[in-house]
Amino acid sequence: MQPKLYIGIMSGTSLDGIDLVLVSFNSPKLSLLCSKLVPFPASLQGELRLLAEPGNNEVERIGPVENQLAECYAIGVQQLLKQANYQPEQISAIGCHGQTIRHRPSQPQPFTVQLGNMHLLAALTGIRVIADFRRKDMAYGGQGAPLVPAFHQAVFAKLGQNRAVVNIGGIANISLLNADGTTTGYDTGPGNCLMDDWVSLHRQLPFDKDGAFSAEGKLLPDLLQHLLEDNYFQQSAPKSTGREYFHLGWLQQRLSGQEAAADVQRTLCRFTATSIAKALQRPNLTEVYICGGGVYHPLLMADLQQLLGPATVQSSSVAGIEPDWVEAIAFAWLAQAFDRQLPGNVPAVTGARKACVLGVEYRP
Template sequence: MRKTVDDKIYLGLMSGTSLDAIDAVAVTFEPGFRLLATNTLPLNEGLRTQILSLTLPGNNEIDQLGELDKQLGELFAECANQLITDGNIDRSRIMAIGSHGQTIRHRPSARRPFTLQIGDPNVIAENTGITVVADFRRRDMAVGGQGAPLVPAFHQAMFRSPQRDRVILNLGGIANITTLPADAHSLVRGYDTGPANILMDAWIQHCRQHAYDRNGAWAASGKLRPDLLGRMLQHPFFDLPAPKSTGREDFNLAWLQQILAADSYPDADIQATLCELTATSVAKAIESEKLVSPELILCGGGAYNAHLAARLQELLPKCLITDTSHYGLSPTWVEATAFAWLAKQTMGHLPGNLPAVTGAREARVLGGIYPGRMGR
């Protein structure tokens, strides 16, 4: 049966830098956006440890990569199938699954820049029977881009307003901003600003064996250490001009422990200073964009960190701070939805990158297409 505009459902699969879970959404974009169903599949600690071992150079990497690529492909498919079942989604209406995969290396500044995400899309296509679009970042890199961030194109389509300048702040493992000027003739810009939750999560896991700092309560109990913050801000990434992107290669527990070796601080004070590192680096980036009293819209897991939000408001008093739930999409589901949208772009032979954001020479259709069973 021929699919109509209203029939077109896209799934998005996302596993981010925090390595906590696979998120899945089922959405439609035409004639208007609707979030139909969501699902989360937590990653167990053993699997997280294996993935982390691949984010930095080590032994026997090719065998580990091959096994994890297959295993994650199976888990992405499991998450998608559970979403379809629980959401009572008609598989025949699903046009494609957009799968980000799990990033294990992102080297935009290497002599030959590269990025690598695992979670075999062939396995996802076979186990779901649905066409999969994956490997979005490498085509942008092939045309001179950073391969990241890719979500600003979706932010532009979803959140731009002609009434007011806006900034979308994604607080995942890494923080990135998208500037959305009200003036339609002004370029959308976007780039990574530095760590968001990645260091705070690593530190509380190291000290307290908690996955994350709920509401930023532990950070709020500590005291900011300006001298420690100053040393953290000496990381060369913060002085790089945009376009720029980063990841675990730059900001990780080993980097933090190297900085901490010079002095001794209470654990809670270190957490407070890590929160301030995120807030300060974000605030400096937003101020450099010289927007007029922009609305700052938060998404990602860090949108629920009340202490971080309070620090951002203190550092950015002219910004109205809210989150994407005010515009019909919970902060939790923005990135997965972005990759559903990117799959729609690819299936429609439309570009998915913004050259002003990634530094690519030209816009390109992104990703590879892996047909489902019987080509559906």
Template structure:
């Protein structure tokens, strides 16, 4: 808001295009260290055009001619990211010169965090974003952590710790995007380290199954799942994947939990199930793997964020499995849909200040590192 800005270049833009692959969330914010707190100037959401989204989802699964397909999508996404950035600062009544930097996560199309040649790929050319907007852009946040021996994900726990930490209570922040991840923030009065990792599928399998059987991009309000019943034999086959039993640090992506991954387990089941029963079982998979990951970490409070908070059936399933109240981050002052884009605005600020943005206790990196590469305006 023009009247509230303190100095030139006091604001940051954050862009998050997550593993759901449905669009980009943009925020324009500044950060108050005294509280700490986030001052939100404006936010917006830009859905991907459906033909682009279908090509993007196809690129997330290994296939043919990937370099050519990636190159085209890289530039198309950059144009969307640039337009989202320009719109959100104008919506806030701010000029490009009022923005210190854009933090762009980019669109993850492949994440292979294990093995001797671990790698990760996010697209959405930040050079084009900087050129189109006239605003310095920080991007490529994951690879420096991986170079230091880390998983490169999840990266938002450092921001969770900064904003949501409590003096005397251990808190869990559960982000439910295409992939779900948890952050456990110990009480500040203790010497324990913040922990976090990807628990497995969040919305990715739910969205894919709903799209196949309803023609809609997601199971709006959990309506399909609400009509079904959990099928225990299928749930057992799904939970038998070795990822769930692996010890952290760990991270994963769509290239692991694909529609083909689900179809293969349905074939092993050897019988046809009603589409609603499969959807209900996928809700149980997400809820089980989140709450089973939380159980040994014993948080005193649980707060949800991400697109999954819009699914009341999923939220209820998580709450039923926990003995403590479940709320969203709105209770802590930040809209659950805006936590991740705000985290990347914050990580851009940390990068510009030369401060580390990773938590080795989360990613497994050998040491803290400054995350991201700067593309000047």
């Protein structure tokens, strides 16, 4: 039987660009055939950052942004196919997450918003698109996030071993892959988002490359404790969050103004590590796989290893999937799960009343 080909597209809360992958599925195995990062145009990136927080005239601003996103996604798909030497008609579908600008799962009327004109993406590429993965889970009482644990379970779990997968993008989320075959998980809080915002404010850099800014500073224990006292960390799972909650304004409200900028950056690094480690505290945890941009922050990885030892903390590449592409592959996987009518959520993770087939189809 010929393997089926799917494209996965992910643009996350770090807002660093669009991750695209071409994946071959020959059930139950998958192979990554090609991958590509397409940076956001600066104007689009800036508009997405503004839309991630409440602002003025959002509806008028969202319309053009949705179309611009679809155009950027389509350009990425075309470049990916050219690089891999495949034609659109050879692709079963595109699984596209869209760009989250608001995630409010705990309100009286819960909702989530992912931007991207998927009809336009299908028209521009000539390929079916599967998108809108979160709202079906929310319709059944779930948080709609995190969505990747079902994929993590399929590719990283091993019976008899307690493993964890941690994605450290703008927001960090965990999947606990238990020895008995069950899976749980949730968003732990900020991943890179506060560190990115702080280094951007003080060094005009998009992120803390190699953790250099963090390494200049010293830990501020009182600030760390103050940050960890936020109500989000006291809530029990299932829970999820986003940039609309953890943003630069949230941080600045908790500062005295007397702190050295590098000391704040060092403390934010430890804050991310501590919030993740607290979520992973359980007996007999043996292996922790890290994916997302946080894997390239040496001090963050060292903090995690210190806090989680004796479990080993290492890149997901050790388990066979490069950390940059795990989430994009997950959305290719969710698209093929939609086509096979297999559940894409884990109710123990999201709190949904039942396992559901996730996604909506958009045809060219």
